Amino acid sequence: MRSPLSLQLAVEIAASGGVLRFDRFMELALYEPRLGYYEKLATNPGRRGDYFTSVSVGPVFGELLAFQFSRRFDDLTSPRSEPLRLVEAGAHDGQLAADILSWIREWRPDLLERMRYTLVEPSPVRLARQRARLADFAGQVDWWSAIQPFSGILFANELLDAFPIRRFGWNRSQRRWFEWGVASHAMEPFFAWAQLPGALDSPVGSLPDAVLNCIPDGFVLEHSHAAEVWWRTAANALNQGWLVTADYGARLDLPLDPDRPEGTLRGYREHRVTRQVLEHPGEQDLTAHVDFHRLRQAGEASGLQTTSLETQERWLNRIFAETTAAADRFAPWTPTRVRQFQTLTHPGHLGRAFSVLVQQRSVESESMIPTSPPIE
Ligand SMILES: C[S@@+](CC[C@H](N)C(=O)[O-])C[C@H]1O[C@@H](n2cnc3c(N)ncnc32)[C@H](O)[C@@H]1O
Missing domain, CATH: 3.40.50.12710 (Rossmann fold)
Incomplete structure (x- = not known):
């Protein structure tokens, strides 16, 4: 069954033409009033929470x-x-x-x-x-x-x-950057990565050919x-x-x-790190370097x-x-x-x-x- 937040995300994805920019997905998953991960009072750093911070180590x-x-x-x-x-x-x-x-x-x-x-x-x-x-x-x-x-x-x-990020990928054969967004499906898993349509300016400005030649296909860049x-x-x-x-x-x-060719985006839930960041929106922490x-x-x-x-x-x-x-x-x-x-x-x-x-x-x-x- 879809959670209320998952339903809301599906509606936004449909309204945005089928693929939603990832920074918006992350913003809703973490901060949507009442439903986002950080809006829930039970989410605390520390032994009983999902992750440790320097603060939860002690005074x-x-x-x-x-x-x-x-x-x-x-x-x-x-x-x-x-x-x-x-x-x-x-x-x-x-x-x-x-x-x-x-x-x-x-x-x-x-x-x-x-x-x-x-x-x-x-x-x-x-x-x-x-x-x-x-x-x-x-x-x-x-x-x-x-x-x-x-x-x-x-x-x-x-x-x-804990601030939302955009996520870009490198298409080596076409020598261009594209942007990752999120699509919604009727069955579980409800969300999947999908490329946003349309042309994109390079997220890192222009790079020399010698550098572009070395970037592996699918290299992820976060911003x-x-x-x-x-x-x-x-x-x-x-x-x-x-x-x-x-x-x-x-x-x-x-x-x-x-x-970090795959980027640093990850989720935390009960001290387990996961790369399945599109799963369980609102129930896991999402973070990137x-x-x-x-x-x-x-x-x-x-x-x-x-x-x-x-x-x-x-x-x-x-x-x-x-x-x-x-x-x-x-x-x-x-x-x-x-x-x-x-x-x-x-x-x-x-x-x-x-x-x-x-x-x-x-x-x-x-x-x-x-x-x-x-x-x-
Ligand atoms: C990973 S927690 C860090 C908690 C705490 N500083 C610690 O070290 O234990 C990130 C916190 O930043 C808050 N936050 C996110 N965006 C914010 C903003 N624009 N202004 C203030 N706090 C924000 C979140 O609600 C969350 O409580």
Whole structure:
């Protein structure tokens, strides 16, 4: 039997002439009010959910971020009419906000007086969940449905990998790109990949013949225009301070990733990874690697300086070193907390797969990280 979301998708596919662009399929599957995967309150990261994130590893991630961000706040002067803001986007159930605010309350209560924690949350369902989770901090927290101008720090963990992507394929014999869409069938499986009709401009601009000759037939290219637009909007909204995002993705300065000929799009359900992303819309997470190179360019085009783009392992290790040099300002490294730190930084766990991009708009050019900026 078709689920209500599957029926709705079938109607959209029919209305679009039989093949729907994949970014629209993904948008509905994840965000359709009441029916999309992220609209369901039961979908939480962690052991009982579908996937782990750095936040679900335990509070140490939030503590390290809070330590680092509070130091950076000391370098910023509040604009006269508004407080400094720590803005979090993609806050999901509010757990990271709770971890960060708990740390600030314990270790830097002075900061609570001059900052706001702002969650960017377009979904009323998620907002209600976050409000309940953060009831203890009611005076310090507020919400925006979309980004607004601010000074301070914006942080997003695993936000942009959940943005809809377009999916392109290479037809080697015709030497042209085509776009993958989704068609609907009466019987299970209800959805199947189908090529969108019509001519297409190259999604990667023009490439030299020598490169085109090497692209294998069916090579998949993914692109999240939505992620780039979102980052650019955040960059334009930043008056002074930093944008920081952690996610899995490529830091390559290349139009094509030769190591990923099938792309990176995948689904997660009960900790199992699947390439059957068209199955069970609304019941599995859909995600694809973030293109950090394009994000970086988008931020720089909006006047930001790139402070660092490196693995999560290196970024967190640097913060860890700062905590050990300020032992009176950070909780002791108990065995449980060390284990969490190792999961976050070990190359075989989250340390290498995740990267962190930090970009800055400064009044004077002040760096987020005091040592020389690493761009890997
Ligand atoms: C993979 S979850 C990440 C959860 C959390 N940050 C963590 O690390 O555990 C992605 C979250 O981003 C949210 N999201 C998607 N688009 C968004 C947008 N435009 N603004 C804010 N949040 C968004 C989704 O609803 C979902 O809660």
